[in-house]
Amino acid sequence: MYRYDEHDRKIIAERVAQFRDQTRRFLAGELSEDEFRPLRLQNGLYIQRHAPMYRIAVPYGVLGSRQLRKLAAITRRYDRSYGHFTTRHNLQLNWPRLEDIPDILAELAEVEMHSVQTSGNDVRNITTDHFAGIAADEIADPRPYAEIVRQWASFHPEFAYLPRKFKIAVNASAEDRTVLKLHDIGLELRRNDAGELGFRVHAGGGMGRTPILAEVIRDFVPWRHVLTYCESILRVYNRYGRRDNIWKARIKILVKTLGVEEFRARVEEDWAELQDSQNVITDAEYARVAAHFAPPAYEPPSDDDQAFAYAVASDRAFARWVGRNVHAHKRPGYAAVTLSLKRAGTPPGDITADEMDLVADLADRYGFGEVRVTHEQNLVLPDVRERDLHDLWQRIRGARLATPTVGLVGDIISCPGGDLCSLANAKTLPIAEALLQRFEDLDYQHDVGELDLNISGCMNSCGHHHVGHIGILGVDKNGSEWYQVTIGGRQGREAALGHVIGPSFAAAQMPEVVEKLIATYLEHRVDAERFVDTVERIGIAPFKTRVYGAGKELARAA
C-alpha cells in the first residue's frame, strides 16, 4: 500500500495544525457557525442528530492492519468502541466530541490517515475496485492512479468550494465493481487500439433525488493527462454548475442542462490549454507510486491444496461460505475473502473495536497485513492462501464475521438513516434488522440467489438504493416515515436505475413486501436467472400485482 514520505507527512501535519486552530477559533467564538461549517466539513465533520458525525477517509478502500488497530483505539478513546463503514470506503464515527477532532486527526496522522475532504462541497475520497491488484479481470492496477488522483485532489485550491460534493471512481477491470456510472467522474482504465493505457472518462453520473447515469465525455484520455482532464471538468463544473438550488447543484444536472455535446466542448476548450501543464503525470511519478503497490511476496503454489478441496467436499457449511465469501485471485493458490459485516442484531457495516483488532490480526496472520473496504460495507482479506481458508473460516465463524451471504439478500447495504443521520426522512436500521431476521434461513437465501438489497434513509442515496435489485428509500409523508420500493436497479457494467413499484409502505410492511417480491421472482424464475434478470424479462407489473393486490393493508398508499 502507499506509504507517506516526509512530504506527505508534512502536509498532513500542517492540516492538523490548521484545523486545530480553526476549531480553537470556533470554540472561542471567533468563527461563527456559518464560517466554521465548510471548514469542518472539509475535515469530515458533520453536526448530527446526537453529536458530531465524523468521517475518516480510507483512500480507495485500502487499509493496513496497523491503521485498523489505530481506528479501533480511536473508537475506544473518543467514541463508543465501534464504527460504521460506508458505501464510499470511509469509516464513520457517530459519537465523537467536536473538541476532540483535532486530536483524532493527529492520531490518524500517526498512521498516515486523515479525514480530509470526506464531506463538504469538494472532491471526496477516490474509490475503486475492492479487488484492485488481485482481480484476474484487471487491465492494470488502478491503485497507483487512484493515489495520484488523491494527491492531486487533496487541498486543491480551486475546487474547495464547488456547487456540491464531487465523487471520482476508478475502475480497471472487465467487470465494474465501483458503480462507476453513478459518479461525478468515472475513470475507466482501458487500452486504445495502439495498446496504450488511458481512461475512458465518464461524467455527470450521480444518485440523489435525480439519479442519472454518467455520459462518456471522452473515449480515451492518455493516463498522463488524466489529472488535467479532471481539472478541466471540475473547472467547467465550478463555473457553471448551479448554486441556487441544492437539488440541482450536482454536475449531473449541468451535463443534462448543457447537453453532453456542449459540456464536452467546454471541457475540451479548457483542456486544450493544459497539454503542457506541469500537472501532466510523469513516468517517474507513476513509477514511484506504483512501487508502493508491487505484489507482495506470494508463495509459489504448492501441492497440498488437497486439504482445501477435501474440506470443501466434506463440510457443507464451509463449502457454502467458500461459494459466497471467497473470491478468485489472480495468483494460483490464493483467494480473497469477504469478512461479512452483515449480521442480525448489528447494523450493516458496523464493526466493534474488538472486531477491528481481530480483523487486523487476521490480516497479518492470513495475508500481508492489508484489508480492503468494499462499497457493499464489508471487509476483504485480499491475499489468503487457499490452504489457510478452512483454518480462517473456523476462526471467524465464532466471531460473527463469516455470514455466508455475500451477494445474497442478507448482504444488505444500508446507510445509518434516521437513528443517527439528521438528514434522514426515515429510519433504515430497523428495516435492515427486520429483513435480516426474516431472511435468516440460509437455505432460503441461497435458493433465492443473488439479490442486492439497498436501503437509503433519504434522497441523498448513501445506501445506493437506486442500483439495488430491490431498493428501499425512506420518505417523509406529513411527518411520518414511509418507504418507497424500487426494483430492477443494478450495478456493474450494465448499471441501471430501479423502477418505483408504487405507493410507499409503512415500516412494519417491509418484510412482507420484500418477501412477496421474492416470491414473485421464484414463481417466474427460469433456470438460473437472477432476481434482477427476471424483473428485466417480465417487467414490474407481476411484482406490483403481487404486492399491491394482496390486500387492503398493503394497498394503503401514503
Place this chain on the structure above:
Amino acid sequence: MPHERVIRHGRVEPDAWRFVGLDEGEDLQALPHGAIVVPLAVWKARRDALLARLEPLGVWLEPHDEPGEIAADLPRLALVAVRFPKFTDGRGYSTASLLRRRYRYAGELRAFGDIGRDQLFYLARVGFDSYRLPEHRDPEAALAAFGDFSLRYQGSVDDPVPLFRKRAAVEVRHG
C-alpha cells in the same frame, strides 16, 4: 471608503482603490476622481469615457461574469477584482485561475467580499495577490494564513510545479 486596509503582497496597507457600483442606487453617472474599480457592466457601457479619464482604472467581476469579456483590455487595467458575495461560492477561484493562465493577466488581482483568514491560502494559490476583507475581520491576524501549508500537491497559479515533479528532482539530486 478610501484608506480602508487591504492585504497586498503579504502586507497590510491602506487601499488606494475606490470601488464603484457596490451599493444599490449608487449614481454611476458621476464617476469619482482617483483610482476607481468599476463593475463589468459599467466598463462595457462606458469603456471609452473611462479610459479617457487617464486615472488608474480597475474592473471588478461578479462570480458569473466571464473574464474573457475583459481579456483584450487587461493591459489597460491596473486592477482586476473578483467579488465573493458568499465565501462558499467558489466560482471566483476559477475566474482568477483563468485570468492568470488563459488570459495572462499580470497586474494586481484582488479578492473582495465575504472572504476571511481561512480562504486566503487557496485564494493566493489561484493567483490573487491582494485582498480586502470585510471590516469585522482583522487583516493583520489573517496574514498567518499564507503560511498554513509549506507544500502543495498540485500545480496551480502560484506555483505551477506539482509536488511530484519536485520529488523527482530531489531524488535525481540525491541519486
